[in-house]
Amino acid sequence: MPAQPADQAAAAASEAELIGRAAARDETAIRAIVRSNNQRLYRLARSILRDDAEAEDVVQDTYIRLFTHLDEFRGESSLSTWLSRIAINEALGRVRKRRTTQLTAQAEPPSAHIIPFPSTSGTDDPEKTMAQREIQTLVERSIDELPDAFRTVFVARVMEGMSVEETAGLLGLNVATVKTKLHRARKLLRESIERQIGPVAMNAFPFAGRRCDRLTEQVMHRLGF
Numbered sequence: 001m002p003a004q005p006a007d008q009a010a011a012a013a014s015e016a017e018l019i020g021r022a023a024a025r026d027e028t029a030i031r032a033i034v035r036s037n038n039q040r041l042y043r044l045a046r047s048i049l050r051d052d053a054e055a056e057d058v059v060q061d062t063y064i065r066l067f068t069h070l071d072e073f074r075g076e077s078s079l080s081t082w083l084s085r086i087a088i089n090e091a092l093g094r095v096r097k098r099r100t101t102q103l104t105a106q107a108e109p110p111s112a113h114i115i116p117f118p119s120t121s122g123t124d125d126p127e128k129t130m131a132q133r134e135i136q137t138l139v140e141r142s143i144d145e146l147p148d149a150f151r152t153v154f155v156a157r158v159m160e161g162m163s164v165e166e167t168a169g170l171l172g173l174n175v176a177t178v179k180t181k182l183h184r185a186r187k188l189l190r191e192s193i194e195r196q197i198g199p200v201a202m203n204a205f206p207f208a209g210r211r212c213d214r215l216t217e218q219v220m221h222r223l224g225f
Contacts, residue, residue, distance in 0.1 A: 047155040150185035
């Protein structure tokens with residue numbers, strides 16, 4: 001059921017009050033903003049970068065950008081939408097930098113090849129139950145394998161529940177393109193995964209519990225609290 005005008009006005013007033021308190025460096029308000037946006041920002045950044053640690057870095061940098069330039073927020077969109085745009089732009093910037101680095105490395109003379117150890121990130125996720133782990137891993141791998149053009153649209157629409165219009169505005173696409181990309185993304189996921197996408201995808205790439213707490217504390221530390 002869509003929000004009524006009175007509900008929207010109340011939400012906007014509540015957000016404005018929270019932002020005002022955050023601008024005054026109210027620790028409780030800052031924590032509330034961070035905790036309420038952690039999962040969405042992480043999921044969006046990760047949909048672009050496909051790397052847990054780098055996505056967390058993007059989320060942290062997004063909050064630092066917000067809280068050090070809060071006077072730039074004009075309220076023309078919701079705070080979560082503004083934060084999402086910052087996170088997406090930061091993630092895309094890292095992708096461009098990564099590609100430039102790869103091209104530079106390819107142009108250099110060959111040298112000794114060092115095999116990196118695999119990342120151990122992702123072990124601090126107690127909110128995943130053992131019963132869900134195998135299916136959830138399969139879902140996450142399938143989403144990671146979606147082409148770049150479809151993956152972020154899928155994450156925004158299916159996992160974060162954004163409307164077509166909100167997704168279009170966030171990603172700079174028109175509504176028809178969002179619908180087409182989502183349709184093609186769904187078709188690319190295997191049928192066995194598609195049957196479980198409703199109950200399982202909502203819990204994929206979780207960012208709660210200890211991970212949410214840890215990132216919140218890191219942001220607060222960087223802000224001097």
